[in-house]
């Protein structure tokens with residue numbers, strides 16, 4: 001799988017289905033042209049009816065003619081998206097960001113998703129399995145009642161964890177793919193001894209590289225999650241002072 005981006009491509013999508021995964025999370029299935037989506041971990045930018053700024057969401061899974069988005073209700077924009085009726089048309093920019101680079105040489109990967117950060121791991125897991133690799137899945141939630149998502153990884157070894165670092169230490173693996181908040185992803189990259197990649201779910205501004213509102217600190221200076229990421233290699237997050245592992 002080649003990690004390239006073809007976007008942004010502006011497209012009209014139709015909401016085919018919206019289903020609840022928990023009290024605050026819904027899975028939206030959209031139909032439309034998905035030709036610009038190349039690898040798991042890329043994101044789309046959705047124009048929310050009635051809102052000026054677009055909202056970014058990871059592609060949860062996709063194939064020709066459809067994609068799914070996992071949307072946690074945290075504010076006015078996501079509340080509007082939760083309320084949409086099937087049949088509604090949406091303006092969606094696809095093909096955004098650099099996603100995960102699959103490593104077929106690593107046969108025992110663990111996928112680590114924190115909260116709604118589990119979203120891009122769904123399409124990733126499906127593609128790893130298609131390549132003959134069985135991933136393990138760790139889903140991190142601060143509290144038991146917030147848990148959701150195991151059903152999106154059918155037939156896989158899925159575990160919920162309150163402490164993903166501890167759960168990761170207890171899980172045999174030879175590489176990792178992770179997605180979540182900046183704080184947890186940075187810590188994870190610094191603690192982990194195996195090779196891996198982290199996807200950052202940060203607060204964005206412009207979404208196209210102009211404002212530096214999404215910048216994170218990397219070994220090579222500040223980088224923009226929207227145009228340089230959202231996926232980064234573990235080694236990009238490690239500096240000399242905090243390096244704990246060098247398995248790249």
Ligand SMILES: Cc1cc2nc3c(=O)[nH]c(=O)nc-3n(C[C@H](O)[C@H](O)[C@H](O)COP(=O)(O)OP(=O)(O)OC[C@H]3O[C@@H](n4cnc5c(N)ncnc54)[C@H](O)[C@@H]3O)c2cc1C
Nearest residue numbers: 055056057058070071072074075076077078116119202203
């Ligand atoms: C690359 C990328 C991928 C993302 N993928 C997903 C996804 O798959 N599913 C999903 O549910 N969300 C995802 N997000 C976060 C999502 O974009 C925001 O939750 C959404 O834009 C909030 O819109 P709103 O209008 O509902 O909230 P706002 O009214 O804009 O904000 C409401 C509250 O949420 C907080 N907030 C807003 N954005 C974020 C954020 N990124 N992280 C933490 N807190 C935030 C604000 O500080 C505020 O407190 C992603 C973000 C990025 C950058």
Ligand code: FES
Nearest residue numbers: 205207209211212
């Ligand atoms: S959101 Fe403006 S540079 Fe990334």
